[in-house]
Amino acid sequence: MANEKETTRVEAFSDGVFAIAITLLVLEIKVPKSEEHMNNGQLFTSLIDLWPSYFAFLLSFIAVLIMWINHHGFFKYLKTINSKFLYANGFLLLMVTFIPFPTAVLAEYINSSAANISSAFYCGTMVLISIAYNILWFTAGYKRALVRDEISDSLIIKIRNAYWFGFFVYLASFIISFFHAISGLLICISLWIFWVLLDYSKMGIKPQTGNPHKHL
Amino acid sequence: MANEKETTRVEAFSDGVFAIAITLLVLEIKVPKSEEHMNNGQLFTSLIDLWPSYFAFLLSFIAVLIMWINHHGFFKYLKTINSKFLYANGFLLLMVTFIPFPTAVLAEYINSSAANISSAFYCGTMVLISIAYNILWFTAGYKRALVRDEISDSLIIKIRNAYWFGFFVYLASFIISFFHAISGLLICISLWIFWVLLDYSKMGIKPQTGNPHKHL
Amino acid sequence: MANEKETTRVEAFSDGVFAIAITLLVLEIKVPKSEEHMNNGQLFTSLIDLWPSYFAFLLSFIAVLIMWINHHGFFKYLKTINSKFLYANGFLLLMVTFIPFPTAVLAEYINSSAANISSAFYCGTMVLISIAYNILWFTAGYKRALVRDEISDSLIIKIRNAYWFGFFVYLASFIISFFHAISGLLICISLWIFWVLLDYSKMGIKPQTGNPHKHL
């Protein structure tokens, strides 16, 4: 199970799951029901009142997009995959497909007296996703099991530390949500900036340098 | 992050999102509920009464299909992509996945006394999509950052102007919707013909002239 | 827009739409609601009572699968595609994404006093799909515009006639549905056997005979 085609197929399957999960998010936004004769003003108000749904949609869209970009960068470090990696990746996909649910809960309750639990539920999902990424990197980077030869040991440690850092920040956002929902969410969002900066393409690996297939 | 494989994967992910968004549109059409014993005549009437749903479905299907074809043509102009492009493309995909919602709102309210807001909401979404295409082209065409060598400067300007033209027409359709819903929608639709004519394949680039594998 | 990569991408996008449409069909089957304390016997009865949903699900699954296989075989005849083909294919995809709706209508009403209209609505959708296939083949086969050189003229006519035959049978099933719902559906289903037999792989074309890329 250690050839290029294999890796490509797992990547394609994961991409499919990411693409579907990100597109299903919109189903969470419910059309305001026209119980009686609604006029323009009332529809306008109804659409504005849906702001928690738009907010949750935007939040999760960006989260899944960043996860996809990182997942993508991840695979560029691998020379091969094994069964352990396959199951670790499966756990990550499990959490990714789950995202529409905490998103819908957040949309429904962030502007209510149950805001804390909805925020904690959302941030808690992110904690689990963060654990999934840590496990995934562990299966790839531990004893250099699956990483390409040109990846330096220091880079492996750098990435590991970045994922651990992410875990602790998500954990903090989860705990803080119980006391102040919006603060918890803001910490959760702040991490996105971190993930964007973690962009693999900037982490010092020049793919295929000195490679005969230079332009592929 | 500047190789052919990279570009292909972003294109494949975008294609997936387009394909899913276009297929989810049908979920907006709700089966008439059989509250009592409905006979053939009543079901016939119920199915006819769903015309705003069919109309909105058709409208958005064509819109997403044209966007996909244009997005597709877009990539043929690129020699590479970078992080800025990735995020601009992400913003575009955000708007594409959002389309099923304004479509459902339009279906529910275009034939009601809240028609203006539903039309404005739909056209407003198109304004944002138009902005997304403008940004995308800016990241690609500005200072020829990502475009292929055989694309002339005049073609870059031609495309830029086409996207700006699109933006202003969508903006007009948005504003007019507040005064006359159907007129707003018609202007919105009229632009499709424009996009079809903007078909990249006819804009003077002959791909693979000379050495067919030069840019692969 | 006339190269191999182009054709492949359109094929991949169509495949995605087929795959999503076929998988969305299951959403039509609604879980029986547990209004009060339901026991095993009641749930068993409820699940049995859903037979029209299972039936409609099965019907449309097979229909979409056969369409996919035919669509697939279709592309093997093409040497290239053009803009007309792209829009004809778009019309076909429009109808394919629509299928979950008449399927849900059929499931809801086939076992009711509105059976005729639900059956006619379903068969009518098939008439439109049949028209879409006829148009698609016309854009490809007329004056041999897009077909490979090794396709004989007699084969082009054979396929054209097969699609016309399909159209008339679907039209018959549509008309008969108004008088006898089940007979209409049975005629509609009987055509599947025809499509299966139309299997392109058996229609006398040996792909890539004497071709240097023999095993691709």
Place this chain on the structure above:
Amino acid sequence: MANEKETTRVEAFSDGVFAIAITLLVLEIKVPKSEEHMNNGQLFTSLIDLWPSYFAFLLSFIAVLIMWINHHGFFKYLKTINSKFLYANGFLLLMVTFIPFPTAVLAEYINSSAANISSAFYCGTMVLISIAYNILWFTAGYKRALVRDEISDSLIIKIRNAYWFGFFVYLASFIISFFHAISGLLICISLWIFWVLLDYSKMGIKPQTGNPHKHL
């Protein structure tokens, strides 16, 4: 219909269906409705009370993932495919797309007085999926119709027996569900471990030994 490209496209289509089915599972988990002013404690309780939904989601996610991995391994044994295989694969995909429905039924009723039927319905679906895999292997392995030359006869028998074993265990889980719902489900789950161990990559075939491009 016997070339590499053909096989790849069927594999890609199947992958798409698996990816969509696995991602649709989350739609079964319904957001607790906020009928009145719900506070943090009440939302917390509501989310906990959804454990049957989480349980069913997890169950089916793992089931589909393992099926995908096995399906994937399956294709590595094939040198070609034929029409019979295509229809057998279609039957398997039919059952895979159906999974979200028994999953939703299980989520709704496993913690009720109708637990037996919901469990039997779920395990019964697995029996059908098991039959689908048996048929698929039969079309491939019988008289070595589609398997690669390097697959030994003893391996074909080994795999056949594994699928038969799976069938009987699922059948047992189905029957036992009528008497003790949880026991039935546990037997059903226990088989996952078996499927994981059946991992094709460990069954003694070394792909591409010798001439690496021999079969491409």
